[in-house]
Amino acid sequence: DTGVSQNPRHKITKRGQNVTFRCDPISEHNRLYWYRQTLGQGPEFLTYFQNEAQLEKSRLLSDRFSAERPKGSFSTLEIQRTEQGDSAMYLCASSDPGQGATNEKLFFGSGTQLSVL
């Protein structure tokens, strides 16, 4: 399978704990994105990497959130001191480097469903 892979698929944690998710993009894609999807809503942009550089962060990404892509391949998203409001599906996507500004097709993974108790 050469699609975007996310682990774990599900994570249940207690409030105040730290969690980390991993995303493996399609191998030739140098752009990687994190989105968050809460119940009944469409996905919302969190952050974007071009290779290892984090180029954009949404205001949704509070100081408790940190994302890395150390070697320009896989990425991790860490949430520190989780809160119940962090419960959501966290989606990762990657895109083809040949895309233009408005026709960039994102390939999404199946997401990590986080539940904070």
Add this chain to the structure above:
Amino acid sequence: AQKITQTQPGMFVQEKEAVTLDCTYDTSDPSYGLFWYKQPSSGEMIFLIYQGSYDQQNATEGRYSLNFQKARKSANLVISASQLGDSAMYFCAMIEGGSTLGRLYFGRGTQLTVWP
């Protein structure tokens, strides 16, 4: 203001019939792209179809077509000959030319149910 509005929380269609899912958008950027994604219960967002703001013709991809009405800021998805496997959430999304690469704005989605 919402950049993408999908007014149909749920739609039902009989197998082999056509169905239209509504989407309106709001932007002042003359350059933008419009997308439709399908999200089955497995959670993965699957790209269906794309329409650029400067495209003169409506986009088509197999059974999917996009009814693009620029003056009305409307980008409805038409699925012809519905199949049971089409049952899923459908999201309309937009990217603006002046925005961050890959920063899609999504609507709330429409849950499509295809019945036999």
